[in-house]
Amino acid sequence: MTEESLEHECFGGTYKVKNYEGVAYSEVRHRYWNGYMLFYEAMDCSKKPAADSVASRESSESDVSSHSADERGSSGRLSQLEALVRKGDRKGLFADKIPGRIQKMLYEDNLRFMINRSKYRQEYYSFVRDIVSCNMRYNTAPQLTLPSVQLAVNYLFNTYLHLKASLRTDLNQWREIMETLMKNSPEACDWLIKYLSSEDGSKYLCPLLLECPDFQVREFFFALLVHVFKGFADHIHSLEHPAANSLLHRLLCFFDKEVVDNCKTSVQFMQFFSELLTVKYDLFAGMLLRQGAFDYMCRFLLGPGSSALPSPGDSLMETNVDTGIQESTQVFTGRRWSSQQSRDFQVLHTLLYQLVLSSSVVPYQSSTECVHPPVPSSLLGHYSEEHLFPMPKSMEAALFGADSQKFAREVVWTSREQPESFVLNGQLVSYCSWCNPQFSFLVITEIQNQLVSAPANELRGMFSLLLQLLCLEDCLQMERIKRAVDGASAHSVLAIIKTFSTTDSRRAYQCIKFLVSLSSKSPAAKNFLHEQSERWQWAVSWLRTKMADTYSNHFSHMSNETTSSKLFQRTFSAKDTLAEADAMLTQLEAQERNVQENKLSPKQHQRQPPLLEQQQQPQQQSQQQQDVVVVDQNSSNVPTTNRNTDEQDFEGVDD
Numbered sequence: 001m002t003e004e005s006l007e008h009e010c011f012g013g014t015y016k017v018k019n020y021e022g023v024a025y026s027e028v029r030h031r032y033w034n035g036y037m038l039f040y041e042a043m044d045c046s047k048k049p050a051a052d053s054v055a056s057r058e059s060s061e062s063d064v065s066s067h068s069a070d071e072r073g074s075s076g077r078l079s080q081l082e083a084l085v086r087k088g089d090r091k092g093l094f095a096d097k098i099p100g101r102i103q104k105m106l107y108e109d110n111l112r113f114m115i116n117r118s119k120y121r122q123e124y125y126s127f128v129r130d131i132v133s134c135n136m137r138y139n140t141a142p143q144l145t146l147p148s149v150q151l152a153v154n155y156l157f158n159t160y161l162h163l164k165a166s167l168r169t170d171l172n173q174w175r176e177i178m179e180t181l182m183k184n185s186p187e188a189c190d191w192l193i194k195y196l197s198s199e200d201g202s203k204y205l206c207p208l209l210l211e212c213p214d215f216q217v218r219e220f221f222f223a224l225l226v227h228v229f230k231g232f233a234d235h236i237h238s239l240e241h242p243a244a245n246s247l248l249h250r251l252l253c254f255f256d257k258e259v260v261d262n263c264k265t266s267v268q269f270m271q272f273f274s275e276l277l278t279v280k281y282d283l284f285a286g287m288l289l290r291q292g293a294f295d296y297m298c299r300f301l302l303g304p305g306s307s308a309l310p311s312p313g314d315s316l317m318e319t320n321v322d323t324g325i326q327e328s329t330q331v332f333t334g335r336r337w338s339s340q341q342s343r344d345f346q347v348l349h350t351l352l353y354q355l356v357l358s359s360s361v362v363p364y365q366s367s368t369e370c371v372h373p374p375v376p377s378s379l380l381g382h383y384s385e386e387h388l389f390p391m392p393k394s395m396e397a398a399l400f401g402a403d404s405q406k407f408a409r410e411v412v413w414t415s416r417e418q419p420e421s422f423v424l425n426g427q428l429v430s431y432c433s434w435c436n437p438q439f440s441f442l443v444i445t446e447i448q449n450q451l452v453s454a455p456a457n458e459l460r461g462m463f464s465l466l467l468q469l470l471c472l473e474d475c476l477q478m479e480r481i482k483r484a485v486d487g488a489s490a491h492s493v494l495a496i497i498k499t500f501s502t503t504d505s506r507r508a509y510q511c512i513k514f515l516v517s518l519s520s521k522s523p524a525a526k527n528f529l530h531e532q533s534e535r536w537q538w539a540v541s542w543l544r545t546k547m548a549d550t551y552s553n554h555f556s557h558m559s560n561e562t563t564s565s566k567l568f569q570r571t572f573s574a575k576d577t578l579a580e581a582d583a584m585l586t587q588l589e590a591q592e593r594n595v596q597e598n599k600l601s602p603k604q605h606q607r608q609p610p611l612l613e614q615q616q617q618p619q620q621q622s623q624q625q626q627d628v629v630v631v632d633q634n635s636s637n638v639p640t641t642n643r644n645t646d647e648q649d650f651e652g653v654d655d
Contacts, residue, residue, distance in 0.1 A: 008031075009033070009035060010034060010035030011031075011034065011035075012030075012031050012033075012034040013030075013031055014028055014029065014030050014031065015028075015029060015031060016028055016029075017029055036098060036102075037085075038106070039082065039085060119159065120163070120167075122167075122169075125160065125167075125170065126170075128151070128152075128155050128160075129170060129173065129174065129177070131148070131151065132148045132149075132151055132152045132155075132177060132181075133148075133173075133177050135148045136148075136177070136180055136181065136184070145181060145184065145185040145187070145188050146185065146187050146188050146191060148181065148188075149178075149181050149185070149188040149191065149192060150191070152174075152177070152178065152181070153192065153195065156174065157204050157208070160174070161208060161212075161217050161220070161221075165214060165216060168216065171216060171220055174220070175220060175223055175224075178224055178227060179223075179227045182227045182228055182230070182231035183227070183230075183231055183234070185231075186231070186235035186236065189228060189231035189232055189235055189236070190232075190235075190236065190243070192228050193228060193229075193232060193241075193243045193244055193247055194243040196225075196228075196247050197243045197244075197246040197247040197250065202247075202250055205250065205251065205254075206254060206258050208221040209221050209222065209225070209268060209269050209272075210254065210258050210259065210262045210265060210266060210269055211258075211262055211265070212265070213265065218265065218268040219268055221268075222268040222269075222271060222272050222275075225272055226272060226275050226276070226279070229244070229276055229279065229284070230279050232244055233279055233280040233283055233284070237280075237283060239283065239286055239287055239290070244287070245287065245290070245291060248287060248288065248291050248293075249291050251269075251272070251273075252288075252291055252292065252293055252296045253296070254269065255296040255297060255299070255300040256296070256299070256300070259300060260300065263337075263341065263344070264344075267344065267347065270345070270347040270348050270351065271347055273288065273293070273351055274347050274350060274351045274354075276288070277351070277354055281358075282387075285354070285355065285358045285389065286389060288355060289355060289358070289359065289389050289392055292392065292394065293355065294352065294355050294356075294392060294394055294395045294398070295392070295394035295395075297348055297351065297352055297355075298352065298394065298395075298398050298403075298407070300348075301336070301337070301345065301348060301349075301352070301410065302336060302398075302403065302406050302407065302410060303336040335410070335413065339413075339417050342413070342414070342417060343417055343418060346414075346418060346421065349414050349418075349421065349424075350421075350424060353424050353425070353427070353428040355395070356395065356399070356428055356431070356432065357379075357427065357428065357431055358388060358389055359388060359389050359390070359391040359392070359395060360388035360389065360390060360391060361375070361391065361399075361431065361432055361434065361436070362375070363391075364391075364396070364399075364400050364436060365434065365435035365436055366435075366436055366437065366438060375431065375434050376434075379427060379430055379431045379434065399432055399439065400436070400438060400439060404438070404439065404442060405442060405446075408439070408442045408443050408446050409446050411425055411428065411429060411443070411446075411465075412443065412446040412447055412450055412462060412465070413450075415461040415462050415464070415465040416450060416454055416458050416459075416461050416462055417458075417461075418461065419460050419461035419464070421461075422461050422464040422465050422468070425461075425465055426464065426465050426468030426469070427468075429443055429465060429468070429469050430468060430469060430472045433469060433472060433476075433480075434472065434474055435474050435475060435476060436476075437476055437479070440469070440476055440480055441480075441483060443465075443469060444466070444469070444480060444483055444484050445489070447462050447465065447466050447484075448484070448489060448491035448492065449491060450462050451463075451491065451493070451496055451507075451511070452491050452496060456504060456506045456507045456510065456560075456561075457561065457562050457563060459507070459510055459561070460510075460561050460562075463510065463514045466484060466514070467514065467517060467518055467521070469484075470484055470518060470522060470525060471518070471521050471522050477522075477524055478524055478528070481522070481524060481525050481528050482528065485515065485518075485525070485528060485529070485532075486528075486532050486535065493511045493514065493515060494511075494515075494532065494535050494536070494539065496508065496511050497511045497512060497539045497542070498535075498538075498539075501542055505546060505567070505568035506560045506561075506563075506567070506568055506569075508539075508542070509543065509546070509560050509568060509574065509577075510560065510561060511539075512539050512540070512543055512577065512581065513573075513574075513577045515529065515536075515539075516577055516580045516581050516584070519584060520580070526584070529584070530588050530591065533588055536584075536585075536588075537585060537588075539581075540578070540581040540582065540584075540585055543574070543577070543578050543581065544578060544582075546568050547570060547574060547575070547578055559571065559573070560573070560574065
């Protein structure tokens with residue numbers, strides 16, 4: 001700011017504007033802007049200054065110029081300017097007063113500045129915190145707790161949580177204070193629930209829990225809500241509390257729009273509902289089910305509407321439960337959220353499954369093949385069967401009604417994208433599939449579709465889910481095993497081995513490994529594979545050939561289940577899988593020999609050669625079988641050779 005610009009901006013007056021349109025004269029204009037310099041001094045206007053004080057002031061003003069520049073400094077310049085202003089005031093140079101409108105505006109601005117300067121200082125933060133926390137030390141005055149909570153809520157919601165992160169240095173202390181107040185005072189807890197459910201308090205829910213970009217603020221408000229409902233569970237514990245139900249309903253309504261618009265910052269919002277079930281499962285599970293929580297969450301996750309439009313060209317095999325025939329139908333394969341977004345909603349998946357596990361599925365067990373056994377306690381979780389809640393209509397439609405295919409597909413996709421969640425997914429699928437053929441076969445169909453279309457390095461979670469479903473010991477176990485392992489669909493496990501044996505060997509290997517694991521855990525599955533001996537023997541021979549044909553003689557450290565390559569890797573796991581499969585074949589052959597021996601007539605037993613001939617005959621047959629190659633009728637390129645010869649070749653590769 002120079003003297004010329006200061007005069008131009010603050011002193012008013014007139015100025016000339018040149019005309020560039022060929023006119024010879026210039027235009028004179030008035031400056032309508034000006035500036036005021038305000039100087040404040042505390043003085044008593046009712047008393048006139050004494051004569052000696054005026055004389056001393058005049059003498060000091062005359063001596064201003066006598067001081068040297070080095071002694072004055074910055075304070076000397078201000079005092080010199082002050083002396084000039086006072087001198088001009090005595091001479092009447094500043095007779096015109098500031099307009100009343102401007103003077104009032106300046107007064108309000110200065111007052112606001114003084115208030116804000118005091119409000120946004122660390123001393124003020126500590127002062128309010130000390131006032132709120134001091135009442136916690138005195139148990140003799142519980143009536144002071146409620147005013148402390150009211151002061152804390154208004155201060156936190158309107159001032160403290162709006163500060164910059166660098167100024168919120170005692171946020172953890174505030175969290176401990178609010179937790180203690182909610183824990184010790186039922187009145188304060190009840191007031192805060194009513195306040196947040198009212199029109200005045202509900203306006204803070206979405207900005208502080210969803211829309212706020214600061215993670216610390218969302219985390220603090222999430223913890224505050226949890227402490228409030230924890231105090232509600234300890235002190236009130238009522239399903240019929242109107243304010244608590246109203247607050248939960250307001251929060252659940254955010255799933256329709258606010259959570260969709262702020263899905264990136266919705267983690268704390270979803271964690272709040274999950275944390276409620278850990279606080280008091282029976283109380284809050286009942287409240288959430290009564291408020292339609294499953295409907296809100298499922299609509300957010302799967303999209304609105306009960307039916308989805310088919311996508312042209314997407315043809316999948318779907319099982320007709322009544323006829324038992326696999327039918328090709330056009331189905332919708334799209335999802336509302338991407339795979340990355342779905343991973344962020346893992347808390348919501350867990351919450352949905354917990355609500356399902358707290359509802360009874362006994363009325364929907366539609367199998368008529370046997371008397372319905374009770375649901376195993378390992379599938380019930382927190383409840384016994386007689387304490388389960390009735391299933392809401394929205395949950396019934398999602399599991400066993402119009403939306404069942406979308407829900408089953410979402411469960412399978414979750415197992416594919418989040419393999420670590422297969423335990424809870426398996427518990428949900430097993431619980432809903434208990435004596436229920438419709439849901440069982442629907443999940444099996446969705447898993448089979450994924451086994452064919454998903455990348456080979458994303459099959460682990462789906463195999464884990466299918467394994468847990470097929471090991472479910474109810475009246476439908478054998479039917480599930482037949483449909484999954486060797487059903488009429490071209491997507492059965494044995495069919496996948498045959499189809500992908502030449503194009504995607506890692507996928508075929510994982511199917512064989514799955515069947516070996518299934519046989520070791522389920523006797524029913526093991527017996528079924530014995531019935532399918534030809535196809536199972538072909539699969540084992542194919543794996544033996546792949547192990548022998550591997551170019552490297554060393555075992556690879558790359559996994560056949562996690563790498564993205566389609567080339568089969570010779571690993572220790574594959575060696576163990578082959579050994580277990582060979583052991584199963586050996587047991588199968590022994591059982592077949594026993595069956596054949598039991599079918600021999602007594603005359604055939606008498607015609608058996610002597611013992612020496614019996615010992616020599618197998619040796620001759622084995623010598624002949626070494627040069628014989630038995631080709632399976634279903635395969636044109638994978639021979640089934642003598643097992644002893646293959647084992648020698650396999651040992652040579654290991655060396």
